[in-house]
Amino acid sequence: MxxxxxxxxxxxxxxxxxxxxxxxxxxxxxxxxxxxxxxxxxxxxxxxxxxxxxxxxxxxxxxxxxxxxxxxxxxxxxxxxLSFVPESPLLYEEMTVREHVEFTARAYGVSRADYEARSRRLAELFRMEDKMDSLSGHLSKGMKQKVMIMCAFVASxxxxxxxxxxxxxxxxxxxxxxxxxxxxxxxxxxxxxxxxxxxxxxxxxxxxxxxxxxxxxxxxxxxxxxxxxxxxxxxxxxxxxxxxxxxx
CATH class of the missing domain: 3.40.50.300 (P-loop containing nucleotide triphosphate hydrolases)
Structure with missing residues (x-):
């Protein structure tokens, strides 16, 4: 079956x-x-x-x-x-990358330990470690898309x-x-x-x-x-x- x-x-x-x-x-x-x-x-x-x-x-x-x-x-x-990655990135310009990912994790009820592990892995995977504390308004379009992907995947x-x-x-x-x-x-x-x-x-x-x-x-x-x-x-x-x- x-x-x-x-x-x-x-x-x-x-x-x-x-x-x-x-x-x-x-x-x-x-x-x-x-x-x-x-x-x-x-x-x-x-x-x-x-x-x-x-x-x-x-x-x-x-x-x-x-x-x-x-x-x-x-x-x-x-x-x-369910989680969604849109075609065009939609971010809050005055929030950092880290704040976006953490905000999404909290919305989905992800534990602090899982959030820390997943966000670290995603930042490494998409080569965003040095951008985690950057405001999204300062990112390129490709980096903004990576933030959307990281937010979707941190939810699991x-x-x-x-x-x-x-x-x-x-x-x-x-x-x-x-x-x-x-x-x-x-x-x-x-x-x-x-x-x-x-x-x-x-x-x-x-x-x-x-x-x-x-x-x-x-x-x-x-x-x-x-x-x-x-x-x-x-x-x-x-x-x-x-x-x-x-x-x-």
Whole structure:
């Protein structure tokens, strides 16, 4: 018997207007210890899907559950089970890096000992040791993105929702992030990752969900995506092109 999904979306229709939904009856799940790539063109519905998961948008219909909890039934339990890395960093300019990370740890109820150990490890991993007491307003865009990533990972929830995390990161930062996501996955947490850099995530994700015009048009491992595109054996980037250009 398979484990219950960490994230379960069933029959989700939603968007900014009741008369013109962006998402059309999509269903997907993320299993424990799984990294799933959510891929699609601009406007396909990736960010809208994530906003619904985060509770920033209310579904027109359908159900979203994290570890079996819904926002309606257990809002605190639902939100404490997930963490988010946005595409664009959002920080308080008059707070230091250390204050951001500590603030997030306290919000998630992380113990002082765990906070100290995790923040030290994250600072080393992303080469931010000498920036921990710098104000965020003095950081480069790439460093601000690293702060957002550190805040998300210090929480250690069951589910990470990560939207285009590689923008602004240098090559070493990208490699550090990818390696740490593998470590997080091996520890049992799950990751829903959106990225346009398909060649980068191809060898890291267990499965892929292809969104096109607000609908799931293919999902599964590389072999299943290849079968859906009718081009088995091709790299993910070429398979994605075949799917969205073919209008399937």
């Amino acid at each position: 398979s484990a219950a999904p960490v994230l379960e979306i069933a029959g989700l229709t939603g968007g900014y207007s009741l008369n013109k939904p962006v998402l059309h009856d999509i269903s997907l799940n993320v299993q424990p210890g799984e990294m799933v790539g959510l891929i699609g063109l601009n406007g396909a519905g990736k960010s809208t899907t994530m906003k619904h998961i985060l509770g920033l948008m209310t579904p027109h219909k359908g159900r979203i559950a994290v570890q079996g909890r819904t926002r309606e039934g257990d809002s605190e339990g639902y939100h404490s089970a 929830p069951a589910l990470y929702v990560i939207d285009e995390p590689f923008l602004g990161l240098d090559p070493l930062g990208i490699r550090s992030l990818l390696d740490f996501m593998l470590e997080i996955k091996q520890s049992g947490s799950s990751i829903l990752l959106s990225s346009h850099i398909l060649s980068t995530i191809e060898n890291y994700c267990d499965r892929f969900i292809v969104l096109h015009q607000g609908k799931v048009i293919a999902e599964g491992g590389l072999a299943e995506i290849g079968a859906a595109a009718g081009k088995p054996g091709l790299p993910l980037e070429q398979l994605f092109y075949e799917l969205v250009q073919g209008g399937k």
